[in-house]
Amino acid sequence: MKQNSLKSWFKSGSPGVWLSGGAVSIAVIMTLGLLLVIAVRGLGHFWPADLLQARYEVPGQAVHTLIGEVVQAEEVSRARLQGAGLPVPEQGPEFMTRELIKVGNRDVYGSDFTWVVGEWLVGQSKPAELMALERREWGNFYGYLVSVKEQGKVIAQGEAGWPTLQERIARVVGLAKQLKQLEKQDIGAINHELERLRLKSRKLELDGKLDAAAQADIAAEVAEFDAQYKALEGQLLELHQAVDRDSIVVREADGKELEISLGKIVHAYQPNAMGLLTKVGMYFSKLWEFLSDDPREANTEGGIFPAIFGTVMMTLIMAVIVTPFGVLAAVYLREYARQNALTRVIRIAVNNLAGVPAIVYGVFGLGFFVYVLGGSIDQLFFPEALPAPTFGTPGLLWASLTLAILAVPVVIVATEEGLARIPRAVREGSLALGATKAETLWKVVLPMASPAMMTGMILAVARAAGEVAPLMLVGVVKLAPSLPVDGNYPYLHLDQKIMHLGFHIYDVGFQSPNVEAARPLVYATALLLVLVIAGLNLSAVAIRNHLREKYKALDH
Incomplete structure (x- = not known):
């Protein structure tokens, strides 16, 4: 009886349903678990952690003081520590604690991370007056404030100088924003116009039209822009002097004093003295800075906004093309x-194209788009700029076209399936009412197939947005803080190189000289890339669902 019921259960198909449901559940749990790990390790980087101060007493060596934040702690065997050359005594517990501490002060110690044995940290404390400085160069500095100076004269000392320091940093940050705007927008616009005039002069020379009148006109325009540049250059010098006016004297763990210009400091805070709400506010401030600022320190500090912008811009252009x-x-x-x-x-060829390795498309894009097509465009339309290439070099346009070729088989297959689902009676009914085949296709068939087209675009975006290998050949670079969109004609610069979140992850994770500092940024950038792709896909899904509801009545 039981055997018959078991057979009937198998014949009913229930085992397949349970296996499929279990596989989907496991896949969802693993995906969510992976995203959770990435989120915790990436987003935790922005929390202002407390600073620890302790004496590090290594047996047989001189005692020195450590200041820093504990990044990682693990239990390791005594044999492993002895194998690393540490003077671990023969007698004692089998396992000891090893801690990774971010000590900062790379300009003093040469490295801002160090491994220590936890049992050798003596007299651990968290003084409220310990401060952390986020700098534009050399990473973080941990220590004590000694004095605040203005033009070399001490205006505040010790802990009493902390409010003065915060005021001066706010002033310097404001000046730095003005400096950035002056350099990137105002002076950048003048340089753009001067380059335009240079190319205009060269073009007239190639065409044999550079007469005295044309030279005089161009010279007058150049003189006008030179005058504007000199005026801005004076403002630039004044801003640099104002930024470098103030400085602070700080003391590191072993008592050595250093003088740091406030122009090199981004933030100064005392994490041990901060309350929970203050830390939460600073956490979101640093998170916003990560999303909206430019990178610095070989991409291991600062933000990744150029990479976000480049990824979204390239994906949108690719979608418009494909x-x-x-x-x-x-x-x-x-x-x-x-x-x-x-x-x-x-059809077989189209299906096979979907399985071609991405790097092959990159090589094709470099050879055909960049060298052949881009080189021809330069010869025809930009001869005055040669031998410097305009489109004959990797850039945004070629990266988007390469991704479009990579993704076009997916769109073809999805659209064909959508067209095949439309009943033949719909076409015949339209033709019977007097519509031409073109009108039937444009006004009936394509609108009904639009959800399938959007499905193809969703799949194309999902594949193309995360690609890295081909982009390394056709337009993506390690650092391109200037966005391809600005106020200079033609406003969208398709010839410009861009940054990309996927390549940024590769560069920071595998090419960074400071691996420990880069690791949390790899997690944070990976999470952001997933969210960007998910956002693009959800937008396309919303459009598809709207179209599906709009044309649902035509399916019946």
Whole structure:
């Protein structure tokens, strides 16, 4: 009886349902678990951790003081510590604690991370007056405030100088913003115009039209821009002097004093003296800075806004390019081409293209788009700029086109499936009412197939936005703080190189000279890349669902 019921249970298909449900559940749990690990390790980096001060007493060595934040702690065997050359006594517990401490002060110690044995840290404390300085160079500094200076004269000393320091830093941050705007926008616009005039002069020379009148006109315009540049140069010098006016004297763990210009400091805070609400406020401030600021310190400090902008811009341009080409190809294959052996071969080729390794597309993009097509464009339209390439070099346009070719098979297949689902009676009814085939296709068939087109675009975005290998060849670089969109004509600079979140993860994770400092940023950037792709996909899904509801009545 039990055997028959077991057989009937298998025949009912329930085991397959349970296995499928279990597999989906495991996949979802693993995905959520991975995202949780990335989020905890990445987002925890921005929390202002307490600073520890202790004496490090290594047996047989001189005692010195450590100041820093504990990043990681683990239990290791005594044998492992002895194998690392540490003077661990023969007698004692089998396991000891090893801690990774961020001591900062890279300009003093040479490295801002160090491994210590926890049992050798003596007299641990967290003094409220310990401060952390986030600097534009050399990473963080941990120590004590000795004095605040203005033009070399001491104006405040010790802990009493802390409010003065905060006021001076706020002043310097404001000046730094003015300096950045002056350099990037005002002076950048003048340099752009001067380069335009240089190219104009060269073009007239190549065309044999650079007469005395043309030279005089160009010289007058150059003189006008030179005058504007000199005026801005004076403002620039004044701002630099104002930024470097103030400085502070600080004392590190072993008592050595250093003088640091406030122009090199981004933030100064005392984490041990901060309350929970203050820490939460600073946490979100640093998180916003990560999302909105430019990178610094070989991409291991600062923000990643240029990478976010480059990723989104390149993906949107790719979607605009790939959708019409993919749809046109699918419409031809399904609606116009004869269904014969050649059509079947083309479909097989399209399906095989979807499985070609991404780096192959990168090599094709470099060879055809950059060298052949870009070089030809330079010869035809930008001869005055040669031998410096304009489009004959990797850039945003070629990166987007390479990704479009990589993703177009996905759009073709998805659109073809959507066209195949539309009943033939719908087409015949439209034709019977007097519509032409083109009108039927444009006003009936394509609107009904639009959800399938959006599905193809979603799959294309999901694949293309996370690609890295081909982009390294056709336009993505380690550092490009200037955005491809600005106030200079033609406003969108398709020839400009960009940053990308995927390449940023690779660069920071595997090419950074400061691995420990880069590790949390790898997690944070990876989480952000997932969120950006998810945001793009959810936007496309919302559009698809709207179109599906709009044309649902036509399916019945």
